[in-house]
Amino acid sequence: MAKENLEEIKEVDLILGNNEKKEIVKYIESYQEKNVHLEDVMHQKEFLDFGTTVNMEKTRAVVKIQDGCDKFCSYCIIPYARGRVRSRQIESIVEEITALAKRKVKEIVLTGIHIASYGKDFEEKTSLIDLLEKINQIDGIERIRLGSLEPTIINEDFLQRLSKLKKICHHFHLSLQSGCDETLKRMNRTYTTTEFSKVVQLLRNTYPDVILTTDIIVGFPGETEDEFNKTYMFLKNIKFYKMHIFQYSRRKGTKADKMENQVEPQIKEKRSKQLIELSNQNQREYNKKYIGKTVEVLFEEKQGEYIKGHTQNYLYVAVKSEEIEKYHNNLKNVQITEENEEGLIGKIVK
Numbered sequence: 001m002a003k004e005n006l007e008e009i010k011e012v013d014l015i016l017g018n019n020e021k022k023e024i025v026k027y028i029e030s031y032q033e034k035n036v037h038l039e040d041v042m043h044q045k046e047f048l049d050f051g052t053t054v055n056m057e058k059t060r061a062v063v064k065i066q067d068g069c070d071k072f073c074s075y076c077i078i079p080y081a082r083g084r085v086r087s088r089q090i091e092s093i094v095e096e097i098t099a100l101a102k103r104k105v106k107e108i109v110l111t112g113i114h115i116a117s118y119g120k121d122f123e124e125k126t127s128l129i130d131l132l133e134k135i136n137q138i139d140g141i142e143r144i145r146l147g148s149l150e151p152t153i154i155n156e157d158f159l160q161r162l163s164k165l166k167k168i169c170h171h172f173h174l175s176l177q178s179g180c181d182e183t184l185k186r187m188n189r190t191y192t193t194t195e196f197s198k199v200v201q202l203l204r205n206t207y208p209d210v211i212l213t214t215d216i217i218v219g220f221p222g223e224t225e226d227e228f229n230k231t232y233m234f235l236k237n238i239k240f241y242k243m244h245i246f247q248y249s250r251r252k253g254t255k256a257d258k259m260e261n262q263v264e265p266q267i268k269e270k271r272s273k274q275l276i277e278l279s280n281q282n283q284r285e286y287n288k289k290y291i292g293k294t295v296e297v298l299f300e301e302k303q304g305e306y307i308k309g310h311t312q313n314y315l316y317v318a319v320k321s322e323e324i325e326k327y328h329n330n331l332k333n334v335q336i337t338e339e340n341e342e343g344l345i346g347k348i349v350k
């Protein structure tokens with residue numbers, strides 16, 4: 001919400017910008033009536049490091065490595081709302097993950113607004129792969145999972161270094177957004193479908209068990225039936241394991257909001273349903289290939305009479321057992337016996 005709108009809410013006594021969060025106690029103590037301390041986010045140059053920025057979800061720890069984005073996709077407000085790329089210092093990230101490993105955390109997920117841009121704002125040349133090489137050396141961490149990744153970062157050099165890091169999970173969430181070149185151009189995405197296919201091929205050659213997931217926007221302004229069909233066919237060929245489908249919604253202040261030919265809600269709904277169906281089909285088809293195979297599962301939670309967890313490549317596996325205390329946060333080999341719409345079912349093998 002904009003500063004001006006916040007100021008009009010009578011219950012609001014104090015407005016702080018992202019960069020002032022660290023000083024929140026000081027501001028609360030000193031405020032009198034209505035104060036405004038909102039630094040222009042576009043001028044922020046440093047990552048706001050709270051020391052620990054981790055969220056624990058089940059057995060996984062989510063670690064934020066950067067903020068902001070310089071990409072300016074035409075539908076997205078983030079570069080205006082969160083400012084330019086600011087990366088967190090490698091030492092701070094390594095320190096936090098080392099502390100997590102001491103607390104027996106086995107899996108970390110690296111997140112940010114645009115993690116492919118990690119290090120671009122540092123004076124000394126640093127990139128995401130440099131950071132990953134450091135994290136891979138931390139004892140006790142067994143899995144490093146990457147959050148949503150811009151496909152353009154993946155090339156032969158990157159994969160050559162990445163494939164040497166044994167803790168990297170073979171699960172990549174590549175934000176595609178559309179499978180039609182004309183739509184991608186209007187979205188101001190910086191790759192073509194041909195380039196994206198090449199990235200997929202490189203990943204599949206490097207990691208035969210890789211799982212690829214993505215985000216797709218349907219009903220972007222000007223998306224004709226023909227454009228949507230191109231997207232549909234592209235996705236049918238690529239066969240993502242899972243697709244998160246978003247119906248385009250207008251964001252004030254973005255280029256796409258001012259574009260002509262906004263798409264009717266019922267058309268967005270129809271296209272969304274078609275892609276969700278395709279995603280579900282792909283997932284079940286892929287899961288079936290695992291029946292009879294043995295996979296390693298990190299157990300996270302108990303649901304009813306099952307304990308559940310994920311494989312490193314992000315298959316969701318359930319095992320019938322009451323003994324969550326025995327298995328929680330432990331890696332165990334599981335033989336897959338069946339699959340259903342929720343995932344895979346198996347039994348623990350010694």
Ligand code: SF4
Binds near residue numbers: 077113
């Ligand atoms: S969609 Fe992602 S890459 Fe594009 S501007 Fe928004 S945050 Fe940046």
